[in-house]
Amino acid sequence: MPALLAPLFLLGVAAVAWPLIAHLAERERPDAVGFPSLAFLERTPAPLTSRRQLRDPLLFALRALAIAALAFAFARPVIAPRGAAALAATQRRDVVVLLDRSFSMRVGDRWARARAAVEKEIGALTLGDRITLVAFDRQAHAVTLTTGDAAALKAGLDSLAPTDAPTRLAPAIALAQQRLAASDAPRKAVVVISDFHRSMWDLAADARLAPGTALTTVDVGSGGPIVNHGVRAVEVKRDRAGNGERIVVGARLANAGPAITGVRVRLDVAGRQVEEKRVDLPKDGGATIAFAPVVVPPDPVQARVSLDADALAGDDAYHVVLTRAPVVPVLLVAARESPFLPRALAVGDDPAFEVITRAPDAVGPADLAKVRVVILADGALPRALAPRLLAFVEQGGGLITALGERAMPGTWPSAARALLPGSLRATTERIAQGGAVLGGVDRQHPALSVFAGAHAGDLGAPRFYRYRPIDTTAGILARFDDGGVALTEHQVVGGHVITFASTFDGLWNDLPRQPVFVPLMHQLVRFAARYRAVPRAYAVGSALLPAELAGVPRDAAARWSVIAPGGERWSVGGAALSPTLDLVHAGIHELRPGGNPAARPVLVAANIDPGELDFTPFDPARLVNALLPPGAAPVAASTATAQAAELATLAEREARQSTWWYLLAAVALLLAAETWLAWRTRAVRATVE
Amino acid sequence: MTAPAIPDPAVLARIGDLELVARWVVEGFLSGLHSARHLPHLLHVLARAIAAGKGNLAGAVAQVAARQRRRGFFMLVSDLYEPATDVVNAIAPLTGAGHDVIVVQVLDPAERTFPFEDATTFRDLESGARMPVTPGKVRTAYRARMGAHLEAMRARLTAHRADYLLADTSEPLDRVLFDYLLRREFLRTAN
Structure with a gap:
């Protein structure tokens, strides 16, 4: 039994139907034959069964054999040895x-x-x-x-x-x-x-x-x-010298291979080139570059940092969506002014923090209405403010309390008892031991997860000379080295409350003078404000929920239209489609509500996964x-x-046997015989008629 | 009797109706146009005649019988796809008038053997009627009917003192006639 290298070509045998149809179709002549008189004839239409009979079975057999042999030749038969x-x-x-x-x-x-x-x-x-x-x-x-x-x-x-x-x-x-x-x-x-x-x-x-x-x-x-260069990341910062509507776009470039001088790097915003710079890339190194501040319109706009293309073009451009920096307003309540906390929050970019400072007795109802987070910097909470602050937190506001010298046991208003994670204790003095350090930090907690990386900040560096341990067993984010609770988090209805057992003013510790202070405060305020950063770009391969991208409530029945960077269009959402937008190409994807092509699109930037560029x-x-x-x-x-x-491979055996060649020769012979037989049959028939 | 005007041969060449051509030829002969001067025109008309339309045997014979008073020799050449009775009735005035009548029935061999194989639609050349026929099914019956028709034609014509001759289109008609006349002369001499 011969094997076939391309058995699908055997489907060509179905073409045998063609000569069969040709034979049967010839059973009825399309034109009438003239005859002197029909008087002696009878009406006898050709029955269906007779039409199914072949007139020239030999001719048909030749044609069918030729087609079958042709299909068999294309299927590339190979004869395997016995056994x-x-x-x-x-x-x-x-x-x-x-x-x-x-x-x-x-x-x-x-x-x-x-x-x-x-x-x-x-x-x-x-x-x-x-x-x-x-x-x-x-x-x-x-x-x-x-x-x-x-x-x-x-x-x-x-x-x-x-x-x-x-x-x-x-x-x-x-x-x-x-x-x-x-x-x-x-x-x-x-x-x-x-x-x-x-x-x-x-x-x-x-x-x-x-x-x-x-x-x-x-x-x-x-x-x-590997010789390759590309844009590895784009960073966006507020232009603090401007009015807040300008941003500074920076890019991190990488080069694998020999040094390159004068590489052109361009910034395009909304499809228009804004600036071009030249940069030297060292051998197997990288470089950073910052462009001049650009004004960002109120609505998101696509931007791209690109450099001269090389053989691997996919990472030569990095796409982002530029937006104005979101702002989280913060109310800082402190009896005594301290520069550390306002300065730390002033350098926030994502989001920016707008700090309002008030003395404890000066906080008015309008102040709470304007902010998302309240920071009690030294633990002072006036009784008049307590119920309003509790209502603020219950409605989703965030509270960060530093248990400083004014947060003494018995002074906390009972109306706001829920805002404390536990009972307060007397201060602990550690100055004699050179200060306490933080230990047992829960870096898996969302409030501290940014410190999970190896180089994300050393929370063990600050020294705490005095603190007021919190008497609680729940929601503990960090402890001092003596086991006392240093940082807690608990929820009051809809709001997050973070309680710190020391201060932010540098009097009880050296925390404000440590590098970790700024990112720690940013992260605590972000968590308390329930802030979720919207990435400016995603990695190709990400699966995103359209409703979350658009900032609208999830609706399983809602459909979304997607236009990929190459112009490819598809839909997501709804009952029968994928619920997620799968980013499959690098570039800007446009997402619109289904059936509303005129809607302003949600822009989603996608870039090559950084891991894919680690060769x-x-x-x-x-x-x-x-x-x-x-x-x-x-x-x-x-x-x-x-x-x-x-067993020689089939391909080798087939190449050696060349069975297809013999089959094609047989096809030629069959067709020649068919031609001769058809000519002869027609000639005989014409003579008879 | 006024001889019909002989039209221009170019005009005659465009006449495709056999009945019209036959009328010109018959009237030409009856009017004495078969004289040496007009014979070429008549032969020309005959040569260019195209078989078409429906024949009217009885009418043509009656017309000839009415105009030919002297005894003479009549030859009827036809495929005779008419009932034998009609043919006999048609020539009865001629035989009754004492004319020598010979009827030559000319048929194509296919009309006698019906050798067709394919199921075909046949079209009647005179009436234009169409009929789907499977030759294999009707061949035997067709040959029997055709044989009976020929035999009936022969018997009825002979009984009415007309000579009957069956000819094949594969043979030249003059040769058929020559053989017939030779045989008739031989028989007369022998008697």
């Missing part, structure tokens, strides 16, 4: 080829090498082998069915191209496991073709391939050093060791067994 079928039945493999098509595959000739690796796998198909081609980046999907049809696999491969998305291994491995679990082939294999860069690793610790599954890795990332590789052997069951021997790159090696 090959039985051998193939025991040796046939189902292979899942995982092809990385993330952004990093655009580097150099990685994609070409990856394609070549896939083609090699296709070319290595032996009798009975099947391949499932899976393309993966952030997600994974099967490009082809599980098939041994080399033509179909190559067509699937040709339909692929690298995307802008980041790489994730887990979905691809999961899909491979799923496909192989449904396979009944005696041999199973997974081939991973990727550049194996560090950020793609997201496998769970227990991820394993089924026992007996071979794993082959093809690393297309190894090669010469640091990892050893593919690590993947093999992680996925193979414990004790299983790693499989070499060539997994063919000795038996399978005896």
Whole structure:
């Protein structure tokens, strides 16, 4: 039984219907034949059954054979040696080829090498082998069915191209496991073709391939050093010298490779070039650049920082959405003025903080109405202010209380008892020990999560010489080194309350003189104000909720129209569509409510995932060791067994046999015979008639 | 009797109606136009005549019989797709008047054997009527009917003292006539 390299071409046999139709169609002549008299004839229309009979079965057979032979030739038959079928039945493999098509595959000739690796796998198909081609980046999907049809696999491969998305291994491995679990082939294999860069690793610790599954890795990332430059980030700050409507756009540039001088860097706002600068990029280094302040209109506007394009163009531009800095108004209540806190809040950019300072007895109802956060800087809370402050917090306002010298036990108004996390205790003096430090900081709490990074600020640096420990067991964010509670958070109806066991004025500690003071205060006020920063840009591959982007209540039935950077349009939301906007291209996406094309769009900027631009590789052997069951021997790159090696690959065998050539010659002979027979039949018939 | 005017041959060449052509030819002969001077015109008209339209055998014969007083020799050449009774009735005035009458029935071989294979729609050349026919189904019946018709034609004409001759379009008509006249002369001599 011959095998076929391109069995789908056998569908061409259906063309046999053509000569059949031609034969049957000729049963009725379209024109009437003249006859001297119809007197001796009878009306006898041709019955349907007789129309189904072939007039020239030999002619039809020749035509049908020619078409069938042609289809068979295109299917590229190959005759396997005797016993090959039985051998193939025991040796046939189902292979899942995982092809990385993330952004990093655009580097150099990685994609070409990856394609070549896939083609090699296709070319290595032996009798009975099947391949499932899976393309993966952030997600994974099967490009082809599980098939041994080399033509179909190559067509699937040709339909692929690298995307802008980041790489994730887990979905691809999961899909491979799923496909192989449904396979009944005696041999199973997974081939991973990727550049194996560090950020793609997201496998769970227990991820394993089924026992007996071979794993082959093809690393297309190894090669010469990468030469690339790009824009890694864009930062936006308020222009403090201006009136607040101007912003300063800065960019962080990176260069991998030799030093470059005079690289042009441009800032475009709303599609128009605003400024161009030249910058020198050091060898394997980076640079920062700041453009002149620009005026931002009231509505969001798209902007782009770009530099001269190189071979990897995707990271040569960085897109952002520029908006005026949001402002969080803060009421600072302090009996004694201190410059530290107002100055710390004055440098806020995202958001900006507008500070109103009042003495405790001078706080009026209008003051509370204008602000989102109240800071009691030394713990003084007049009885007249207490109920209004409680109502303010219950309605969603934020409160930060520093338990300074005026927050003595028994002085806190009972009407605002809910604003304290617990009872107050006497102050603790630690000056003799050189001050206490913070310990036990809950960096997972949203109020302190910005300090979770290694270089995010040292909360252990400040020294606390006096403090008033809080007697509570709930909502503890930080403790002093003696175990006393230093920072708490609790909620009163709709508002957040943060309580600090020391002061912000520098009298009981040196906190205001520590670098961590500014980011700590910014973060505490942001949390108390329930402020959520709207990113100016997202990474490609992000999935976003349209309602949140537009700042409107979620409505599962609402549909949104999306226009991608390349002009591609699609819809999200509603009952049958994806609920999220999946960013698949770098650039500006426009989002509008469905059915309202004239609406002002919500602009969403997307850029290449930073992890995708970290080309640091990892050893593919690590993947093999992680996925193979414990004790299983790693499989070499060539997994063919000795038996399978005896079977020449189908492609090689087919090329050697050239059966298609003989079939085409047979087609020519059949067509020649058909032509002669048709001519002869017509001639005889014409003579008779 | 006034001889009909012979139209210009170019005009005659454009006349496609067989009945009109036949009328010119018959009247030409009856008027003595078969003399040497006009014979070429008549032959020309005959040569250019195109078979078309519906024949009227009885009318044509009656017209000839009424105008030909002297005994003579009449030859009727036709496919005779009419009932034998009608043909006999048509020539009865001629045989009754003592004329020698010979009826030549000319048929195409296909009209006798009906060799067609494909299911075809046939169109009557005289009436234009159309009929779908599957030849394989009707061939036997057709041949039987045609044979009966020919036999009836032969028997009825012979009974009415008319000579009957069945000719094939594959043979030249002059040769058929020559053979017939030769055989008739031989029989007369023999008697």
